[in-house]
Amino acid sequence: MKPRDTQTFLIAAIIVLIGIIAYLILFPCITPADAPPEKAPDARDTLYQVSTINALLQSVYDGIVPISEAQMHGDTAIGTTDGLDGELIGVDGGYYVIRSDGVAYPLDGTITTPFISATFFDPDFTIPVNDTADISGFGEQLESGLPSANMFYAIRMDGTFDYVKTRSMPKQTRPYPKLADVVAEQSVFEFHNTTGTIVGFWSPDFVSGFNVPGYHIHFITDDRTAGGHVLDLRMNDGEIKVDITPDLYIVLPTEGDFYHVNLTEDLSSALESVEKS
Known part of the structure; x- marks a missing residue:
């Protein structure tokens, strides 16, 4: 090959190489004008759950997921910890367990859970609560304000309660x-x-065995020192904040x-005795 031909070949090769590099750099940024945008799942509208309520009823108490992992999926939660050790509650990102001594203990992220429901709480609407004489009245007012009986809802109430009766299970x-x-x-x-x-959460009837149909709620005091699974309550005027949670x-x-x-x-009979007794 003559020197002039060699020089021409090298110039052409460089031009081709520059074109390839430019294509590789620009191609990820080029999409068809009519291509639909990709939408990632909205984790904040997802009910994250470990195991099932029927498994818990059947003595599956060994923790399988660390609390630190659950916290990545929700700032609001209810459940229990390894060995059925107390009543777990997550509020504003802080996770606690109320043990059988009635004390609320902040949870270390390494502690595991055999059953938990969690989500990021972003209220979509509120339901007024008037003169709730007992927990049945609370349930009736909650359910009368839900737009559908076929959805999952995260619920929250803040305020002063005339009376709250709670429980906790021993390890x-x-x-x-x-x-x-x-x-x-x-x-x-x-x-x-x-x-x-x-x-807590309100779940539709069709998830019987998966979660607790209807409401399942836990309580913690303002100073985060006590609480438990709610068995009964009384209050005057208040409101229930509700977050529709369509993803599982x-x-x-x-x-x-x-x-x-x-x-x-x-x-269902065993669950009734556990949840309401």
């Missing part, structure tokens, strides 16, 4: 008893004219007791 050791039997060991606490926060994300145990329990049984 269990193997061989684990059924949850309905553990209720006989529960500790019960009563609060009068106390200021605090109630958070569930984490199931990949080993242990969950693999062997029968989750097809109708455990």
